[in-house]
Amino acid sequence: MSLKCQENSFIRKATKSDSKGITDCLFLALETFLCKFIGVNDSVKAKHMLLHFVNEENNQYSFQNCYVAEIDGMIAGAINSYNGAHLNALKRPIANFIQHQIGTDFNPEPETTDGEYYIDSFGILPRFQGKGIGTQLLKHLIHEHRTQNRVLGLLVEENNQKAETLYLALGFKWIKNQALAGKNMRHLQLKP
Numbered sequence: 001m002s003l004k005c006q007e008n009s010f011i012r013k014a015t016k017s018d019s020k021g022i023t024d025c026l027f028l029a030l031e032t033f034l035c036k037f038i039g040v041n042d043s044v045k046a047k048h049m050l051l052h053f054v055n056e057e058n059n060q061y062s063f064q065n066c067y068v069a070e071i072d073g074m075i076a077g078a079i080n081s082y083n084g085a086h087l088n089a090l091k092r093p094i095a096n097f098i099q100h101q102i103g104t105d106f107n108p109e110p111e112t113t114d115g116e117y118y119i120d121s122f123g124i125l126p127r128f129q130g131k132g133i134g135t136q137l138l139k140h141l142i143h144e145h146r147t148q149n150r151v152l153g154l155l156v157e158e159n160n161q162k163a164e165t166l167y168l169a170l171g172f173k174w175i176k177n178q179a180l181a182g183k184n185m186r187h188l189q190l191k192p
Contacts, residue, residue: 011140014066014078019055021075022066026050028123036181037094039104053094060090060120067140069124069133079122079137084112084153108181111155116189117145119154138170142190149192155185164188 014022027034027047034046053061060082069077082090087110098106112118119141124134145152154172156164164186172188179185 010070011067011137012070014063014068016055016063018066018068018075018078019051019063022063022068022078023047023051023054025075025078025123025125026054026061026080026121029121033181037106037108038098038102049097052097056093058090059093060087061094065120067137069137071128076128077122077124077133077137079141080120081117081141081152082120084116084118085114087112087118109179111180112153115151116153117150119152135166135170138166142170146192151192152190154188155180156188158184158186
């Protein structure tokens with residue numbers, strides 16, 4: 001199903017052919033975390049790894065777990081979410097890759113749990129920011145999960161007041177503070 005959100009733009013479930021566009025969008029939110037996970041400050045290597053996993057199935061960054069905002073045939077934004085109960089299974093391919101291909105340990109704190117559908121990350125390409133596309137992606141995902149009576153959760157950096165204000169305006173509530181990869185985060189949830 002796709003949803004028209006503004007002139008010449010649609011929000012829809014991602015396909016494998018969207019992998020490059022998804023990677024470009026999600027990397028905006030994930031670059032710091034991915035560099036930390038691979039143990040080197042190498043954006044090219046981190047983005048290449050993300051593309052590998054977005055293009056594959058059955059992992060936390062897979063295109064299978066994404067919706068995209070498409071404008072005039074171009075991916076302008078992407079949002080990634082999955083069932084928190086599957087976090088360990090979805091992380092396993094990434095942990096194996098990092099351990100065997102890069103040679104570092106990958107064991108970050110769990111960002112979600114059973115009983116929550118987790119918004120892992122989302123990003124809007126810079127030239128499309130400020131046009132409400134991120135809000136529309138979030139609203140679309142909220143609608144999808146509300147119709148199935150699911151709890152949505154996410155983490156936002158403590159110092160990202162702009163993002164937190166948006167989430168709170170959409171109905172998310174603060175649950176707890178927690179750390180992820182050395183960053184102080186706020187865990188927010190939206191209940192049906």
